[in-house]
Amino acid sequence: MSQADESILKINIENYILEKYTPFKLRQPNFELIYYDEKEKVVEPISEHPLHGQQKCKQLTFPFARSGLFTADIRNIKTLVKKCEDQTVKEVFELTLNHNNKVDYQAGDTIAIVPKNSKLDVMQAIILMGLDENANKYCKFRPLSTTQNSKAKLPLHIPEDKTTPHEILTDCLNLRAVPTKQFLSVLASCCSFAEEANFLNCLSSKEGNHFYNELILEKGLNFLDILLLCTSCKPTLLMLIENLPRLFPRAYSISNSPNGHDNEIKIVFSVLQHTPGVATSMLKRLGAETREFPNEPKSVLMYFRNTNRFRYTPEVAHTSQQILIGIGTGLAPFIGFLEYKKQLYLENENEKKLGKTWLFVGAKRMESVIYRKKLKEYATENILDRYFESLSREKDAQYHYVQDQIKANVDEFVKFLLHRDTILYICADGAHISKSIKGAITECLTEKLGISKDEGTELIKDYEKHGKYVEDIWT
Known part of the structure; x- marks a missing residue:
C-alpha cells in the first residue's frame, strides 16, 4: 500500500457526518449493460498495437488534433532532475519518441499523448467494485426502455459494442478524477454501511460544503480514494460511465528542434511523488521498461496538436x-x-x-x-x-x-x-x-x-x- 493510500485510510469519516443535511437528488440511469452470451463469438483482430478503447469510438474527437492518431515507440528516457528527500523538487524526465508520421512541426509545437490508467488502478477498481468475474467479458450498451430521457446518449468516449469493463476502466474513464457532488450522492446510494452512506451524502450536500472543500478540493480525494475509504461502496460500471469524466489526452511541448532528429520527438515531464498524474505515471513506467529491455521498446498513442503563435520558425x-x-x-x-x-x-x-x-x-x-x-x-x-x-x-x-x-x-x-x-x-x-x-x-x-x-x-x-x-x- 502506498503512503498516499495509508493517509487516506487515516481519515475518520465520523468527523464529517452532520446531524442534518439535504441529500443531493439522484438521477435515474438511462442505459443498461448487456454481456454477450458465451456462445456468441466476439473475435478481435490480432495486432502488434491493439486499438486503444477510445479509438473504437467512431464519433469521438480528440482536442486540437491536426493529425490522426499514431503509435510512437519510446527510444529513451533520461532523468533530468532527481527527487530530493524534502520533496521540494519534483522528478523531471526527458522522453525521446521515435515515429514515422510525416507531419511537419516547429520548435514550440505540441503533441498529445492518449493515456491509459495503470494496471494497479484498474485492478483496484475492479476488485473494489466487485467486477472480478465480468471484467474481461465482452459487453454492449443500450438505452433502458424505462428511461425518461428519450434523448439520452452514451458518452462519446465509451465504445458502444465489443468492449469489456476492463477496457473501459483502462482506456476511457479517469479513475483519478475529482468526484462531483452529484457523483458522491450516487456513490452514497451504493454503500451497504449506513455510516459510509451518510458520510458521502454529507459531502454532497449544501450543508457539507466545507467538508467537500477540505477533503475533495484541498486534500484531493479522488474516485479510487473514495472506494478505499468506503469499503462497502460498490458502484456499477454504468454509474461510472454516466458520472466519471473521459480520460483525456495530455498535451506536451516538443523540446527539440525539427531539424536533424530523423523522426525523433523529445518531451519533458515532471512527476509528483504522492499524487502523480495518469499520463506522467504511464510515461515514467513505459520509459523504465524500455530502458530495461531496449530491444523491446514500449510505445504510446499520440497525435500532433494544432499550431498557434507559440512557435519558433x-x-x-x-x-x-x-x-x-x-x-x-x-x-x-x-x-x-x-x-x-x-x-x-x-x-x-x-x-x-x-x-x-x-x-x-x-x-x-x-x-x-x-x-x-x-x-x-x-x-x-x-x-x-x-x-x-x-x-x-x-x-x-x-x-x-x-x-x-x-x-x-x-x-x-x-x-x-x-x-x-x-x-x-x-x-x-x-x-x-x-x-x-x-x-x-x-x-x-x-x-x-x-x-x-x-x-x-x-x-x-x-x-x-x-x-x-x-x-x-x-x-
Whole structure:
C-alpha cells in the first residue's frame, strides 16, 4: 500500500457526518449493460498495437488534433532532475519518441499523448467494485426502455459494442478524477454501511460544503480514494460511465528542434511523488521498461496538436527579437527554440542576422534547472544574448522569482520589450505564476511609460492580440 493510500485510510469519516443535511437528488440511469452470451463469438483482430478503447469510438474527437492518431515507440528516457528527500523538487524526465508520421512541426509545437490508467488502478477498481468475474467479458450498451430521457446518449468516449469493463476502466474513464457532488450522492446510494452512506451524502450536500472543500478540493480525494475509504461502496460500471469524466489526452511541448532528429520527438515531464498524474505515471513506467529491455521498446498513442503563435520558425528567428520566460518544466519548449536558433546560426554564419534572445528561467533550486549546462553554453556562444536565473528555494540566490529579476532590470527590460520587433513568450503555470509575471510586466510598463495601471493592462492585451505577448500556460 502506498503512503498516499495509508493517509487516506487515516481519515475518520465520523468527523464529517452532520446531524442534518439535504441529500443531493439522484438521477435515474438511462442505459443498461448487456454481456454477450458465451456462445456468441466476439473475435478481435490480432495486432502488434491493439486499438486503444477510445479509438473504437467512431464519433469521438480528440482536442486540437491536426493529425490522426499514431503509435510512437519510446527510444529513451533520461532523468533530468532527481527527487530530493524534502520533496521540494519534483522528478523531471526527458522522453525521446521515435515515429514515422510525416507531419511537419516547429520548435514550440505540441503533441498529445492518449493515456491509459495503470494496471494497479484498474485492478483496484475492479476488485473494489466487485467486477472480478465480468471484467474481461465482452459487453454492449443500450438505452433502458424505462428511461425518461428519450434523448439520452452514451458518452462519446465509451465504445458502444465489443468492449469489456476492463477496457473501459483502462482506456476511457479517469479513475483519478475529482468526484462531483452529484457523483458522491450516487456513490452514497451504493454503500451497504449506513455510516459510509451518510458520510458521502454529507459531502454532497449544501450543508457539507466545507467538508467537500477540505477533503475533495484541498486534500484531493479522488474516485479510487473514495472506494478505499468506503469499503462497502460498490458502484456499477454504468454509474461510472454516466458520472466519471473521459480520460483525456495530455498535451506536451516538443523540446527539440525539427531539424536533424530523423523522426525523433523529445518531451519533458515532471512527476509528483504522492499524487502523480495518469499520463506522467504511464510515461515514467513505459520509459523504465524500455530502458530495461531496449530491444523491446514500449510505445504510446499520440497525435500532433494544432499550431498557434507559440512557435519558433525561421521567419521568427530572422525578423524578431525574443524574450523567453520559462518556469520549471515550462523551459522545455525554449530548449527547442534555442537548439533551432543555433542550427540556423551555423547555417547563416556569414550573415549572422538572427534576432537577439533573452531567457528568464525560474526554478526552485539550481539542480532543478533543466538543461542548465546547455543553457550556459548557449550564453557563451551568443545563441542566448542574456541569461537570467531565479531560484526560489536557494537562500543565497540573488533573485528568488522571475518577477523580481524583471523589476530589477526594469530599464533594460522595458526598452527591449518596446522594440518594434520584440516578441515575449511565457511558458508557465496559468493558475498563478503566469498571472504574477504578467502583473510584474504591467507594473514595469506603467512605471517607465508614466501610464495608469488600466492603461498598462490594455497595452498588454493589445500585445496579446497582435502576437507580441504569447503564452503557453497550463493549469
